[in-house]
Amino acid sequence: MDKRPLETIELEMAILSRRLTSISTYKKYGILDHSAYLLLHQIASNGSAGVKALADEFHLDISTISRQASALEQKGYVTRIPDPLDGRAYTLQITELGADMLKKDTDIRQDKIGQLLEDWSEEEREHFGQLLQKLNEAIFRVM
Amino acid sequence: MDKRPLETIELEMAILSRRLTSISTYKKYGILDHSAYLLLHQIASNGSAGVKALADEFHLDISTISRQASALEQKGYVTRIPDPLDGRAYTLQITELGADMLKKDTDIRQDKIGQLLEDWSEEEREHFGQLLQKLNEAIFRVM
DNA sequence: ACATGCAACTTGTATAATACAAGTATATAC
DNA sequence: GTATATACTTGTATTATACAAGTTGCATGT
Numbered sequence: 001m002d003k004r005p006l007e008t009i010e011l012e013m014a015i016l017s018r019r020l021t022s023i024s025t026y027k028k029y030g031i032l033d034h035s036a037y038l039l040l041h042q043i044a045s046n047g048s049a050g051v052k053a054l055a056d057e058f059h060l061d062i063s064t065i066s067r068q069a070s071a072l073e074q075k076g077y078v079t080r081i082p083d084p085l086d087g088r089a090y091t092l093q094i095t096e097l098g099a100d101m102l103k104k105d106t107d108i109r110q111d112k113i114g115q116l117l118e119d120w121s122e123e124e125r126e127h128f129g130q131l132l133q134k135l136n137e138a139i140f141r142v143m
Numbered sequence: 144m145d146k147r148p149l150e151t152i153e154l155e156m157a158i159l160s161r162r163l164t165s166i167s168t169y170k171k172y173g174i175l176d177h178s179a180y181l182l183l184h185q186i187a188s189n190g191s192a193g194v195k196a197l198a199d200e201f202h203l204d205i206s207t208i209s210r211q212a213s214a215l216e217q218k219g220y221v222t223r224i225p226d227p228l229d230g231r232a233y234t235l236q237i238t239e240l241g242a243d244m245l246k247k248d249t250d251i252r253q254d255k256i257g258q259l260l261e262d263w264s265e266e267e268r269e270h271f272g273q274l275l276q277k278l279n280e281a282i283f284r285v286m
Numbered sequence: 287a288c289a290t291g292c293a294a295c296t297t298g299t300a301t302a303a304t305a306c307a308a309g310t311a312t313a314t315a316c
Numbered sequence: 317g318t319a320t321a322t323a324c325t326t327g328t329a330t331t332a333t334a335c336a337a338g339t340t341g342c343a344t345g346t
Contacts, residue, residue: 004272005265005268005269005271005272006253006256006257006260006268006272007253008272008273008275008276009256009260009268009271009272009275010249010252010253010256011184012272012275012276012278012279013163013256013275014167014177014180014181014184014252015181015279016163016275016278016279016282017160017163017164017167017177018167018177018178018181018201018203018332019202019279019282019283020156020159020160020163020164021160021163021164021167021303021332021333022202022203022332022333022334023282023286024160024161024164024303025301025302025303025332025333025334026301026302026332026333026334027286033302033303034157034160034161034302034303035161035302035303037157038157038158038161041154041157050323050324051323051324051325052322052323052324058161059162059165060161060165060303060304060305061304061305061306062323062324062325063304063305063306063307063324063325063326063327064303064304064305066323066324066325066326067303067325067326068303070325083323086312086313086322086323087311087312087313087323088310088311088312088313088322088323088324089312089322089323089324090323090324106153109153109157110149110150110153113149113152113153113156114149115285116278116281116282116285117149117152117278117281120277122148124274124277125148125149125152126148127270127274128148128152128271128274128278129147129148129149129151129152129155130151131267131270131271131274132151132152132155132156132159133151133155134263134267135155135159135259135260135271136155136158136159136162138259138260139159139162139166139259140162142258142259161303164303164304164332165303165304165305167332168303168304168305168330168331168332169303169304169305169330169331176331176332177332178332193294193295194294194295194296195293195294195295203332203333203334204333204334204335205294205295205296206295206296206297206298206333206334206335206336207332207333207334209294209295209296209297210296210297210332211332212295213296226294229293229294229341229342230294230340230341230342231293231294231295231339231340231341231342232293232294232295232341233294233295287346288344288345288346289344289345289346290343290344290345291342291343291344291345292341292342292343292344293340293341293342293343294339294340294341294342295338295339295340295341296337296338296339296340297336297337297338297339298335298336298337298338299334299335299336299337300333300334300335300336301332301333301334301335302331302332302333302334303330303331303332303333304329304330304331304332305328305329305330305331306327306328306329306330307326307327307328307329308325308326308327308328309324309325309326309327310323310324310325310326311322311323311324311325312321312322312323312324313320313321313322313323314319314320314321314322315318315319315320315321316317316318316319316320
């Protein structure tokens with residue numbers, strides 16, 4: 001029962017977490033901010049959705065998503081489509097402009113990651129991607 | 144030139160980043176908060192250091208570390224040792240209490256990570272740890 | 287030796303992302 | 317038709333960060 005890998009993972013995750021906080025909040029890095037990017041991505045790839053559904057999906061408070069959605073709407077990246085069956089609800093639908101920005105931003109982000117992992121082998125990248133995905137799934141399962 | 148692994152990494156990193164922000168800030172998870180943990184860890188494993196050196200090490204603003212250091216001192220986890228050669232400077236030295244808390248906190252954190260990765264093979268953990276480390280190094284090199 | 291600028295640290299202020307709580311409007315159940 | 321639940325918004329607090337200004341001590345050039 002060697003504890004070393006867990007030690008490493010624990011520490012490196014803590015370091016990464018802080019670095020990501022700093023970067024994603026203070027060093028704007030695409031066109032879109034973090035939340036806009038993830039929201040747009042979600043809507044674009046899984047279809048229109050309401051605030052509640054998105055909050056559940058991301059495990060964030062509804063109020064957080066509500067504000068982020070307003071911001072997106074204000075910038076014209078999404079429109080609210082009122083739910084015809086429920087006067088309280090609506091769904092967020094991505095606009096052409098929104099899809100455009102998402103595409104551009106995604107490209108920039110992938111470029112940057114590509115630069116960062118410049119000297120990684122294809123295998124390493126693939127493996128790392130898989131493990132990250134697995135980690136995120138585990139995190140979502142637990143919380 | 145398959146872009147898929149980069150796509151995955153990019154997206155999963157964005158997701159992870161947000162999840163870590165939320166968890167590390169709002170769901171206290173050890174005894175120590177994030178910054179306290181990392182600062183204590185650094186001092187404990189690399190020896191006493193001043194605010195400037197720590198800020199450099201972590202790539203954070205000096206003011207950020209200054210406040211975090213004050214908080215640690217207030218809780219009695221570190222003491223300031225004035226630099227005999229430079230009246231402006233001092234070094235932060237971990238106290239017995241601090242070392243104790245660090246130990247306890249580390250154990251808790253590693254337990255949690257262990258639970259999270261319960262069904263991972265030893266190989267996966269090892270590989271993931273290595274890749275995380277490599278990633279953090281790359282990040283620090285770039286910024 | 288002293289003025290000027292540099293360095294280490296602190297403190298003030300702003301920003302961003304989050305959470306929790308209270309409020310509004312609508313829907314549903316009885 | 318009233319009480320309760322739901323979808324969303326808005327108000328407020330917290331936390332981690334950055335940047336800027338301030339203080340005190342150091343180093344150096346003349």
